[in-house]
Amino acid sequence: MKILVCISNVPDTTTKITFSPDGKTFNTAGVQFVINPYDEYALTRAIELKEAHGGSVTVLNVGEADTEPNIRKALAIGADDAIRVNLKPTDAYLVSQQIAYYAKEGGFDLILMGRESIDYNGYQVHGMVGELLGIPTVAPAIKLDVNGSTATLEREIEGGKEIIEAPLPLVVSAQQPMAEPRIPNMRGIMTARTKPLKVVDPVGQDAKTSVQNYELPPAKSGVKLIPAESAGDLIKLLRNEAKVL
Amino acid sequence: MSVLVVIECANGEVKKSSLEAASYGSKVAAATGTSATAVAIGDVQADALTSLGEQGISRVLLDNDSRLHNFVPSAYVKVIAKAAEQENSSVIILSNSNIGAAIGSRLAVKLGGSLATNVVSLPQINGSSFTVRRGVFSGKAFSDVELTSDKKIIAVKKNAVEIETTAGGTATVENFSADLSDADFATAPKETIKQSGDILLTEAEVVVSGGRGLKGPENWHLIENLAKALGAATACSKPVADVGWRPHHEHVGQTGITVSPNLYIGVGISGAIQHLAGVNSSKVIVVINKDPEAPFFKAADYGIVGDATEVVPKLIEAAKALDK
Ligand SMILES: Cc1cc2nc3c(=O)[nH]c(=O)nc-3n(C[C@H](O)[C@H](O)[C@H](O)COP(=O)(O)OP(=O)(O)OC[C@H]3O[C@@H](n4cnc5c(N)ncnc54)[C@H](O)[C@@H]3O)c2cc1C
Numbered sequence: 238m239k240i241l242v243c244i245s246n247v248p249d250t251t252t253k254i255t256f257s258p259d260g261k262t263f264n265t266a267g268v269q270f271v272i273n274p275y276d277e278y279a280l281t282r283a284i285e286l287k288e289a290h291g292g293s294v295t296v297l298n299v300g301e302a303d304t305e306p307n308i309r310k311a312l313a314i315g316a317d318d319a320i321r322v323n324l325k326p327t328d329a330y331l332v333s334q335q336i337a338y339y340a341k342e343g344g345f346d347l348i349l350m351g352r353e354s355i356d357y358n359g360y361q362v363h364g365m366v367g368e369l370l371g372i373p374t375v376a377p378a379i380k381l382d383v384n385g386s387t388a389t390l391e392r393e394i395e396g397g398k399e400i401i402e403a404p405l406p407l408v409v410s411a412q413q414p415m416a417e418p419r420i421p422n423m424r425g426i427m428t429a430r431t432k433p434l435k436v437v438d439p440v441g442q443d444a445k446t447s448v449q450n451y452e453l454p455p456a457k458s459g460v461k462l463i464p465a466e467s468a469g470d471l472i473k474l475l476r477n478e479a480k481v482l
Numbered sequence: 483m484s485v486l487v488v489i490e491c492a493n494g495e496v497k498k499s500s501l502e503a504a505s506y507g508s509k510v511a512a513a514t515g516t517s518a519t520a521v522a523i524g525d526v527q528a529d530a531l532t533s534l535g536e537q538g539i540s541r542v543l544l545d546n547d548s549r550l551h552n553f554v555p556s557a558y559v560k561v562i563a564k565a566a567e568q569e570n571s572s573v574i575i576l577s578n579s580n581i582g583a584a585i586g587s588r589l590a591v592k593l594g595g596s597l598a599t600n601v602v603s604l605p606q607i608n609g610s611s612f613t614v615r616r617g618v619f620s621g622k623a624f625s626d627v628e629l630t631s632d633k634k635i636i637a638v639k640k641n642a643v644e645i646e647t648t649a650g651g652t653a654t655v656e657n658f659s660a661d662l663s664d665a666d667f668a669t670a671p672k673e674t675i676k677q678s679g680d681i682l683l684t685e686a687e688v689v690v691s692g693g694r695g696l697k698g699p700e701n702w703h704l705i706e707n708l709a710k711a712l713g714a715a716t717a718c719s720k721p722v723a724d725v726g727w728r729p730h731h732e733h734v735g736q737t738g739i740t741v742s743p744n745l746y747i748g749v750g751i752s753g754a755i756q757h758l759a760g761v762n763s764s765k766v767i768v769v770i771n772k773d774p775e776a777p778f779f780k781a782a783d784y785g786i787v788g789d790a791t792e793v794v795p796k797l798i799e800a801a802k803a804l805d806k
Contacts, residue, residue, distance in 0.1 A: 250736055250756050254622045274737050294777065329597070330590070355736055355759075356619050360578075360599050364555070364587025373556060373669045376584050379730070392671070393731060394553065395580055396682045399671035413737050414723075414730050445596040449613055449626040454762075460769070460779050465788030471802030474784060476804060479766045481745040482688070482712065 238292035238383065238405075240283045241340050243350035243362070244276040244311055245326070246304040250355065260322075260450035272307045274418075275351025278408075281416035282381055284315040285351050290383060293317045295343065299326045299335045305434065313421035313429035321436050328444035329357070333365035338440045341370060347388070352377040352412045363410040373403050374382045376410035485511040485518040486571035487539065488562055490581055491526035498645070498685055499577035499638075501537055505646040506638050507575040508538025511605055514573070519543065519716055521565040521658065523558055525551040528655040535651030543568075543658035552674065553581050557666040559588045564660040566593060571633075578637040586637045595633030602642040602763075605634075620736045620759035640684065641742045641765070646734065683732065686715035688745045689764070691734060693757075694769065695717040695750020695790055699727040704794040705749060711801035717741065719751050735760035750790045753778020770794070 248254070249269040256263055272280070283294045296311040298304050299322045308319045322335040340348050348370075353360040360376075367374030379398065380391035390401045393412060395434070421429070463471045476482040487507035489500045504520060511518040520542045522531055531542045534664045545561050562585065566574055574589065577583035584597050590597035602624065603615035612626045614636060623764065629636075652799035656664035669691045670781065690709040696702065714734060734741050736759035750771060751757060758781055769782040779785050786793050 248619075250759075254619045256623070329587070332588075333591075348495065349594070357618055358600055358616075358620060360583040361587040361590070361597055364584055365591050368559075368588040368591035372583070373590070375669060376555075377580065393580065397674060397676040398731070399675070400673040401671050403667055403669045411735050413733070445590070445629070445631050446598065447628045447630055447740070449628055451618070451623055451625045454621050457781060457783065460782040460785045462785050462787065465786055465793050468786055468788070468793045468796035469803075470783060471786060472797060472800035472804060475745065475766070475768070479745070479767045479783065482801075 238290055238347065239343065239345045240285065240286065240292060240294045240347045240349060241345040242276070242280045242283045242294060242296050242311070242316065243336055243348070244296055244298050244307065245273045245351075245354045246270045246281065246298065246300050246307050247273045247354050247356045250274065254453070256451045256453070260452055263312060263451065264332070270304070270307060272310060273351050273354045275353060275355070275411055277418040278413060278415040279349040279351055279411035280311055280314060280316065281418050282293050282411060283347070284419070286381075287382055295320060295345070297322070297336060297339060299324055299332045301325055304334035308434060309429050311393060312432045312434070313425040314419050315425065318433040319435070321434060322439055323436055324439040327361045327448070328446050329361035329448065330365060330445040331443060333362050333369060334441055334443060335439055336362065340366065348406070349407045350410055352410045363408050367408040370406070370408070372406050372408060374408040374410070375401055375403055377412035378409050379412055379415055381409055381411070381415060460463060483514070483572045484569050485573045485575065486521040486562075486566050486569055487518055487575045487772065488582065488585070489520045489522040489531070489534065489542070490577060490579060491522060491524035491530070494526055495530055496522075496526065496534065499576070499579055501645045502640065502643050503577045503638050504534055504537035504539050508646070509588070510573055510575065511538070512606070513607060516737045519569050519571070520653070521545070521562055523550050523561055531655050532652045535653040535763045537645065538648065538650065538651065539653045540742045541677050542653045542655045544655050545658045545660060547659070549661060549662065549670070552671050554667050554670050555584050555588060556669065557662050558585050560662060560666055561660040562589055563592050564735070565658060574633070574635045576635070576637045578639045581622070582637045586635050590635050591637060593633045593635070594631060595635050596629035596631040597635045597637070598627050598629060599637040601636050601638050604643075605636075617763065621740065621762045621791060622759060639742060640746065678684050681713065681715040683715040683717055683739060683741060686743050688712050688714035689717050689741055689743045690714045690747045690749070691717035691751060692722065692749050694721050695753030696722070701791065702727065705792060707798050708747070708794055708801065711798050719757050732750075748778055751778055752776050753781060
């Protein structure tokens with residue numbers, strides 16, 4: 238089984254988000270970038286499936302050279318090889334187009350990625366890739382098993398979950414608790430250096446959206462504290478002052 | 483040119499988030515001098531749809547193929563794409579639900595359109611430019627995004643827009659069929675496992691959430707009883723789900739569910755940045771924590787410094803005394 242895992246490079250989850258004074262750009266100075274947490278679930282599950290059924294795991298990232306440390310990290314965790322499409326990922330369609338092209342070229346049985354990236358929160362790429370390839374997408378999946386040419390999945394729905402059987406090839410977006418992310422060990426880090434990382438050119442530059450500017454939400458005006466002894470007063474405030482009950 | 487609103491239904495009724503989408507769609511239609519039509523999919527009766535007129539919808543296209551009672555993305559996309567083509571729709575409005583967002587991306591490719599998810603504002607329309615505001619960086623910021631294709635698809639975040647109601651408005655309901663084949667249902671669910679009795683976390687107006695400060699599952703009756711008294715859904719922080727005190731579908735935050743209720747009550751939760759990411763667009767945040775230095779107080783509107791086991795019973799008592 239050939240598995241493709243798409244990873245994006247995102248600011249570490251604890252990053253305090255700031256923008257340039259004109260609001261046009263995200264300040265990356267001093268920010269540490271990590272593999273998108275949702276993508277880590279996808280990556281770990283892919284490696285587990287390879288360990289159980291054989292095959293290979295390729296990671297793909299659409300990004301400029303500064304994403305390579307995280308691609309190497311994915312190789313250290315257990316992916317076999319990597320593709321970096323040399324392009325700044327500014328729009329979900331733009332990214333999906335690259336993934337769909339290289340997914341088709343590589344003849345992958347399973348294309349796995351996170352539910353969304355924690356920076357742009359688009360929740361778009363999996364569906365776009367599926368539609369571009371003309372194959373089904375299951376999103377967001379909390380469980381994934383493969384048996385021959387059929388995948389068995391659990392999909393989270395509002396108020397419950399569904400069990401789905403779907404034919405391969407298939408696009409799946411991952412969500413917790415699909416797998417427990419792994420930390421690379423020394424051996425993994427050493428072998429990652431020699432694993433192939435291919436840099437390829439983008440295919441088309443067709444974006445459908447353009448970010449005009451960013452803004453931070455207004456600061457909270459401060460917390461109103463109620464003494465613990467008269468906790469019940471809080472409920473009255475929530476009804477009469479905040480008007481949310 | 484017209485506006486098409488996608489209506490999600492469950493248990494015979496229109497979901498609240500779809501009423502928000504309908505109100506949003508009607509306003510976009512008014513701003514662009516056109517009308518708003520809806521397409522309804524799922525388990526619903528025609529008479530539950532006529533009242534969408536109160537949200538400014540003139541006509542509803544209803545596909546009541548029983549195979550659509552479960553969500554099957556490829557089939558849903560086909561129905562909506564056909565309706566959009568028939569109505570010559572240039573703007574399509576969805577709710578930013580699991581379903582809406584999953585359809586939006588496939589629809590955008592099928593129609594060659596631009597998509598914005600997690601949208602929190604009405605569009606700014608200026609000549610040919612069409613820009614919406616959306617939440618980014620897990621709720622830590624907003625961005626204004628221009629949709630540059632002719633067709634625009636928008637998934638509206640829950641609780642971000644008001645439901646407008648004009649009493650007495652009625653929509654006409656027309657049967658609609660997209661001539662679906664079995665192949666469109668290749669990923670139909672084999673089995674659906676529903677949580678019973680609970681209020682849906684993603685649709686809830688009030689959420690009561692517990693963290694590691696609750697000490698163990700044996701104290702969860704505090705969270706459950708407060709939720710019951712307030713008609714709220716229950717939630718938890720990530721470590722609570724990780725150790726199995728609560729199921730994972732209750733975990734809110736950056737890697738869990740994002741909620742935006744009117745009221746979020748966090749009990750025994752520190753308010754780590756990853757937790758905040760999933761809850762900070764709630765209208766009002768209440769924090770109960772015994773540590774006055776807990777970071778969550780910085781994001782809170784109201785707070786009580788105290789032990790959950792002493793404070794929560796008082797809240798339950800006061801909530802029960804509220805006349806509903
Ligand atoms: C990549 C990544 C993603 C993450 N995603 C999420 C996420 O989606 N959601 C999430 O929640 N977390 C997430 N986390 C974890 C997050 O960083 C915190 O560890 C977590 O939110 C802490 O949960 P907690 O507040 O319940 O527990 P703690 O940090 O243990 O805090 C417990 C709090 O309870 C208070 N307390 C103790 N006893 C009492 C009492 N008797 N009465 C009242 N208060 C009491 C304490 O003062 C403390 O503030 C993520 C972390 C990482 C690295």
